[in-house]
Amino acid sequence: xxxxxxxxxxxxxxxxxxxxxxxxxxxxxxxxxxxxxxxxxxxxxxxxxxxxxxxxxxxxxxxxxxxxxxxxxxxxxxxxxxxxxxxxxxxxxxxxxxxxxxxxxxxxxxxxxxxxxxxxxxxxxxxxxxxxxxxxxxxxxxxxxxxxxxxxxxxxxxxxxxxxxxxxxxxxxxxxxxxxxxxxxxxxxxxxxxxxxxxxxxxxxxxxxxxxxxxxxxxxxxxxxxxxxxxxxxxxxxxxxxxxxxxxxxxxxxxxxxxxxxxxxxxxxxxxxxxxxxxxxxxxxxxxxxxxxxxxxxxxxxxxxxxxxxxxxxxxxxxxxxxxxxxxxxxxxxxxxxxxxxxxxxxxxxxxxxxxxxxxxxxxxxxxxxxxxxxxxxxxxxxxxxxxxxxxxxxxxxxxxxxxxxxxxxxxxxxx
Numbered sequence: 268x269x270x271x272x273x274x275x276x277x278x279x280x281x282x283x284x285x286x287x288x289x290x291x292x293x294x295x296x297x298x299x300x301x302x303x304x305x306x307x308x309x310x311x312x313x314x315x316x317x318x319x320x321x322x323x324x325x326x327x328x329x330x331x332x333x334x335x336x337x338x339x340x341x342x343x344x345x346x347x348x349x350x351x352x353x354x355x356x357x358x359x360x361x362x363x364x365x366x367x368x369x370x371x372x373x374x375x376x377x378x379x380x381x382x383x384x385x386x387x388x389x390x391x392x393x394x395x396x397x398x399x400x401x402x403x404x405x406x407x408x409x410x411x412x413x414x415x416x417x418x419x420x421x422x423x424x425x426x427x428x429x430x431x432x433x434x435x436x437x438x439x440x441x442x443x444x445x446x447x448x449x450x451x452x453x454x455x456x457x458x459x460x461x462x463x464x465x466x467x468x469x470x471x472x473x474x475x476x477x478x479x480x481x482x483x484x485x486x487x488x489x490x491x492x493x494x495x496x497x498x499x500x501x502x503x504x505x506x507x508x509x510x511x512x513x514x515x516x517x518x519x520x521x522x523x524x525x526x527x528x529x530x531x532x533x534x535x536x537x538x539x540x541x542x543x544x545x546x547x548x549x550x551x552x553x554x555x556x557x558x559x560x561x562x563x564x565x566x567x568x569x570x571x572x573x574x575x576x577x578x579x580x581x582x583x584x585x586x587x588x589x590x591x592x593x594x595x596x597x598x599x600x601x602x603x604x605x606x607x608x609x610x611x612x613x614x615x616x617x618x619x620x621x622x623x624x625x626x627x628x629x630x631x632x633x634x635x636x637x638x639x640x641x642x643x644x645x646x647x648x649x650x651x652x653x654x655x656x657x658x659x660x661x662x663x664x665x666x667x668x669x670x671x672x673x674x675x676x677x678x679x680x681x682x683x
Contacts (some may be wrong), residue, residue, distance in 0.1 A: 274399070277461070278408070281396050283414055284457035286419040287450045288350070288388075291381060294447060295666070297527025298509045299427060300360065302520045303440040307363065307370035311510055312641040317375060319492055319503050319633030322382040326626035329383065330390045334619035335474045337391035343463050345391060350382025350458065354451050361444040364437055369602060386626075392616050397606060398464040403546075405603055410542030413595065414535050421531040423447070428524040477616045486671070487608045489615075491624050494552070494601055496672065498628025501561065501634045502664055505530060506640040508568065510640075511658040516579045526587050531589025538594065541599030557597040558676070562606040562669035564590050569655075569662040601625075664675035 294300055295318060304314060337345050359377035363370050400408045423443070430439045482488055512518040512526060544553040564586055571582050601622070609617030639661060646657040655663070 275299055277399060280457050280460050281399070282415045285416045285459065287457070288353070288454040289416040290420060290423060290447045290450055291353065292385065293416075293424070293527075293531070294443075295381075296505060297420070297424055297530065298506075298523040299412060299424070299440070299443070299527065301506065301509055302431075302523060303360070303437075303444070304363075304370075304374055306437065307367055307374075309374065312637045313371070315506065315510075315633060315637040315640060317378045318506060320630055320637060321375075321378055323384070323502070323626035323630035323633060325379065325382040326386045326623060327630055330619055330623055330626070331616070332474065333387050333390040334394075334616050335477060337394070338465075338616055342391040342395045342456075342465065343461075346388055346395070346458060347455075349384045349387035350451075350454055353381055353388065354384075355447065356381025356384055357444075357451060358448045361441045361448070364441050385568045389622075390619050393602065393606075393622070394465060395461060395463060397618075399462070399465065402606075405606055406542040406545035406599060409599055409659075410538040410600055413538040413599070417531045417534045417538065417595075421528060421535070424524065424528045424531060425612040428521050428528060431524065432521045435524070455541055470508070474616070481609075481617055481620060484608060487605065490604050490608075491621050493676070494621060494624035495628045496562075497557075497597065499627040499632050500628070500668055502625065502629030503632040504565070504590070504665070505594075506657075507636060507661070508590075511568075511662070512583060515656055515658055516583065518580065522580060526583065529584050529587045530591035533588040533593075534595040536588075537592035537595030537597075538599055541596030544596070545600055545603045550604045553596060557593055557600075558669065558673050560589065560593045562666060562673055564593065565662060565666040565669060569659050569666060570653075572659070573576070 301314060301318070312517070314629070325396065333345060356377050356379070359373055359380070363373045363377075366373060389449040397405075423446075427439065427443045509523050509526065513523055518526070541553060567582075568586055568590075571579060605618050639657070643657050646660060648655040648660055
């Protein structure tokens with residue numbers, strides 16, 4: 268049994284491990300890598316495919332089997348391999364500048380290797396740290412964990428955006444990407460200090476037996492279906508909004524990166540708000556609030572160019588902040604919900620099965636969106652004085668689906 272002081276030091280170590288390791292994922296999603304890779308002439312549909320569809324399909328292919336393997340063989344054996352893969356994959360990105368003729372191949376290779384490593388790492392990360400957290404403090408600890416990681420990402424995003432404005436040089440991108448790779452290597456130091464309290468269990472049968480046990484839990488399965496729907500609708504939206512802002516609203520590269528900065532500020536607020544609702548209200552209350560907010564924000568985004576009189580950058584900043592807040596608050600509930608429903612011996616498998624709904628929804632979303640951008644990029648619609656581009660038409664379709672979820676999906680108070 269750890270003392271209070273030892274527990275505090277351990278929690279700090281977990282937070283530091285997350286902070287240095289999550290930066291590659293943040294910069295793949297905040298518009299920084301998007302701006303960098305567009306300099307090599309890679310098309311929007313290819314970027315969407317590589318930054319959304321490919322990572323998600325990798326998660327779907329390996330994350331669940333690796334979670335089951337972690338329950339049987341040991342979490343940290345698998346985890347150490349995954350960090351090496353993340354380091355190799357992300358380390359390729361700054362090298363692309365020096366070998367531009369092979370940019371498409373190297374970018375694809377980088378995303379595949381990094382995504383493999385990242386998927387393996389998070390197949391057992393939460394099951395590694397969950398025994399080290401008091402069940403009464405789950406919401407609060409995960410909020411602190413995510414807020415700390417977001418503040419780290421926020422700081423580096425702000426610095427990188429400022430450097431791009433000041434120097435307007437490709438070497439800024441290379442320097443930042445190299446720094447992130449170095450920080451990722453430091454994760455080994457913190458990861459090695461986290462004890463593995465959940466011992467390998469070679470008697471849990473096979474993956475199909477584990478699935479048969481879990482599928483009898485109706486509230487758990489219903490939550491997984493709901494999580495998939497929300498992930499399908501929201502996973503590609505931040506990156507899609509970046510493309511929309513750049514192509515339609517004429518935001519500059521630095522402004523696009525600043526939107527990533529704003530998203531992370533919203534995320535910090537969202538993690539705290541989500542934790543308060545989870546710990547003092549309920550997960551179901553949080554999900555209902557998230558559904559309504561998603562619908563309102565996506566609808567307003569659709570009309571930001573056409574009917575909002577305030578400057579686009581101000582309106583987009585406000586909407587981006589609230590979207591980041593809502594997504595992050597929702598994710599606190601999405602982590603907390605399976606933790607209270609899954610038995611200890613199936614922790615890695617059960618948590619991963621629920622969390623895999625996010626990449627599953629994101630895979631389908633990324634595939635549909637990439638094909639939409641490829642074949643429907645000339646689509647326009649005029650309704651009276653309202654002129655909608657193919658970007659706004661897609662956003663409108665998402666808003667309609669959110670409306671149906673708000674009308675027809677109902678939660679029970681005691682379970683999902």
